[in-house]
């Protein structure tokens with residue numbers, strides 16, 4: 001059997017979308033920038049490498065493609081990244097099929113949020129894989145190519161190189177990423193990054209250089225890079241240096257990033273907007289003081305919410321579209337939900353869109369049980385005790401007011417309240433739809449989707465009229 005010398009990275013796809021299954025959700029593309037970071041390093045070291053995303057394709061189609069194009073079989077290991085527990089079923093099928101075609105293949109599995117919590121559990125789920133890498137791959141990358149890899153979990157700083165998007169199969173369809181910083185450590189109870197120390201933000205001059213380099217990888221065409229950082233916290237000086245550094249770029253490159261609502265000052269936003277910031281994802285999560293404390297989001301809810309108001313006002317002043325993430329959390333009641341709704345109503349004119357969903361416990365039993373025990377104190381309970389072991393994903397009944405079905409209905413209700421079809425398309429197409437996906441394609445897909453599953457309302461009513469025409473001010477689990 002002829003073997004290539006290529007090192008293929010495969011980012012596991014999903015058999016069905018993460019949240020609600022509709023045609024639009026299946027259009028979304030998520031660049032696996034962690035896997036691309038490793039592929040970029042190997043490419044720079046002289047290896048032949050590439051990254052292919054499984055997306056929503058059938059795993060057998062991807063296997064056929066890799067063998068059909070001669071990438072597999074290879075003398076080198078096959079690197080499979082599992083970015084979330086939703087991608088696990090795809091990875092299981094993919095590994096089984098690859099092993100059937102090439103019994104000698106050496107399969108290495110990475111994706112620290114999925115591998116890290118319990119390697120033995122994952123090994124039992126993917127018996128066809130050989131090696132499991134529980135931490136970051138960068139410090140041990142060369143060793144992974146040897147017969148006896150060193151799997152110690154080592155720290156790895158934010159890479160200071162630009163990702164080579166040309167290594168991504170069909171890269172022109174994906175919006176690019178630039179890593180700005182890693183870690184967070186702010187301690188939010190539900191978050192995997194809560195104890196991972198925040199690393200220094202890369203210098204603005206290097207970010208500007210990466211913006212230009214990425215633009216060149218896309219042959220100068222319009223791009224919307226995502227500055228990847230779990231918590232993007234530049235100060236005013238950093239922002240003004242970025243303005244200086246991007247001043248000569250033509251055309252100006254619009255970019256997107258995410259942060260906490262209490263992490264950026266209005267003055268910093270002014271500079272970032274000048275430097276190209278166009279969309280800001282904000283992890284508000286809740287506007288209920290009780291839930292802010294439950295989530296350990298902040299010890300001072302009043303200050304948290306007033307900082308959030310100031311930031312949203314600054315975004316509006318400087319033309320930055322703010323997308324607000326909301327999390328219905330353990331212990332959510334009609335009262336806490338109403339507090340969030342009232343706050344969002346007051347700020348509706350400053351919000352470009354929302355993403356709303358109920359909290360889930362991610363991880364095998366070893367990890368999920370810690371979260372579920374914590375949430376039980378607030379009256380939450382798992383929907384299915386076995387799902388952590390079976391899938392690594394546990395849905396929860398949040399409280400007596402919000403069982404899992406009511407929480408899902410309330411999430412859709414809030415999404416539609418603050419986001420119409422135009423806002424949804426603008427936010428999604430900025431970062432997640434294929435770059436050649438048009439508004440006409442989108443409208444066609446909307447027609448084919450079940451309207452009950454779509455998280456936006458029609459465009460015929462303004463946000464304000466939608467807010468003021470709500471049937472009553474009290475939302476109960478049964479009324480949504």
Ligand code: SF4
Nearest residue numbers: 184186188191194230
């Ligand atoms: S601020 Fe965001 S990234 Fe940091 S711990 Fe909280 S939820 Fe996680």
